[in-house]
Amino acid sequence: MTFADPDGGDDEKELALAAWAEAGIAGRIVRWDDPEADWAAFDAVVVRSAWDYVDRRAEFLDWARRVESVTRLLNPAAVLERNTDKTYLRDLKAPAIPTYWVGPGEEADFPVLDEYVVKPTVSAGARDTIRTGDRGEAGAHAARLVAEGRTAMIQPYLDMVETEGETSLLYFGGRFSHAIRRNPMLAGNATGPGRGNGHGELRTPGGDQLALAEQVLAEFPDVLYARVDLVRLPDGSPVLIELELTEPYLFLRYAPEAAANLARALGAAL
Numbered sequence: 001m002t003f004a005d006p007d008g009g010d011d012e013k014e015l016a017l018a019a020w021a022e023a024g025i026a027g028r029i030v031r032w033d034d035p036e037a038d039w040a041a042f043d044a045v046v047v048r049s050a051w052d053y054v055d056r057r058a059e060f061l062d063w064a065r066r067v068e069s070v071t072r073l074l075n076p077a078a079v080l081e082r083n084t085d086k087t088y089l090r091d092l093k094a095p096a097i098p099t100y101w102v103g104p105g106e107e108a109d110f111p112v113l114d115e116y117v118v119k120p121t122v123s124a125g126a127r128d129t130i131r132t133g134d135r136g137e138a139g140a141h142a143a144r145l146v147a148e149g150r151t152a153m154i155q156p157y158l159d160m161v162e163t164e165g166e167t168s169l170l171y172f173g174g175r176f177s178h179a180i181r182r183n184p185m186l187a188g189n190a191t192g193p194g195r196g197n198g199h200g201e202l203r204t205p206g207g208d209q210l211a212l213a214e215q216v217l218a219e220f221p222d223v224l225y226a227r228v229d230l231v232r233l234p235d236g237s238p239v240l241i242e243l244e245l246t247e248p249y250l251f252l253r254y255a256p257e258a259a260a261n262l263a264r265a266l267g268a269a270l
């Protein structure tokens with residue numbers, strides 16, 4: 001079990017460890033970048049709040065491959081590699097939010113929209129992400145990201161995140177556990193981008209959302225944990241905005257059975 005910051009940030013670790021203990025699984029918290037860690041000594045290593053990988057992606061993926069060569073890594077290194085760059089949204093069979101991609105050396109080519117969201121493909125917690133009604137500003141932010149050698153994504157701002165809200169569906173061992181209504185992170189009344197974690201409320205997902213989440217996860221059969229983040233287009237159809245298979249906040253305290261569901265899935269995987 002690895003955390004970027006064993007003392008702060010992640011408020012789910014005690015809950016997870018307690019549920020694992022209840023299921024007969026002895027867990028320990030170890031920083032992923034702890035040079036002293038003996039990964040081979042564990043039956044499995046479960047990636048959790050490694051929220052600092054964003055600036056150190058290559059190092060993080062090297063670490064994942066190294067750990068996987070000596071023990072079981074959950075989720076697997078190949079999944080982490082694919083999932084830490086949002087270009088996966090382009091390659092999935094399931095419907096995803098409309099996105100205009102701007103790669104290194106490319107000019108931004110995108111239509112006139114009411115409002116734009118511009119974000120890098122490698123990010124978390126809405127970092128380096130802007131919302132604007134100004135097309136020039138959207139293009140300039142994309143150009144800035146591209147100048148840094150990053151790939152930019154330009155999307156329509158979907159204001160349903162402020163009404164119905166984004167829905168996150170949590171799956172452990174391929175089974176649905178619980179779903180959360182997320183608070184908007186780019187809304188005018190928010191204090192600004194932040195992880196927005198620990199904020200939301202339990203929600204019963206619609207049948208169309210469950211069906212889409214399961215369609216997405218059918219492409220990832222061997223993951224221990226998954227968070228499928230869905231929004232709706234103006235026509236009401238659900239689409240994927242983000243698939244979190246790396247270091248999702250799991251909203252364990254929002255549903256009484258959530259931590260036990262995770263423990264059961266981990267027990268089955270071991």
Ligand SMILES: Nc1ncnc2c1ncn2[C@@H]1O[C@H](COP(=O)(O)OP(=O)(O)O)[C@@H](O)[C@H]1O
Nearest residue numbers: 117123124125126155156157158161184185242
């Ligand atoms: N196109 C969009 N329309 C409305 N809100 C968005 C859009 N893109 C991102 N957001 C807001 O920003 C948050 C973070 O964006 P997301 O794509 O999930 O990336 P990450 O969580 O990796 O930073 C979302 O949860 C949502 O609140």
Ligand SMILES: [Mg+2]
Nearest residue numbers: 125126229242
């Ligand atoms: Mg997100």
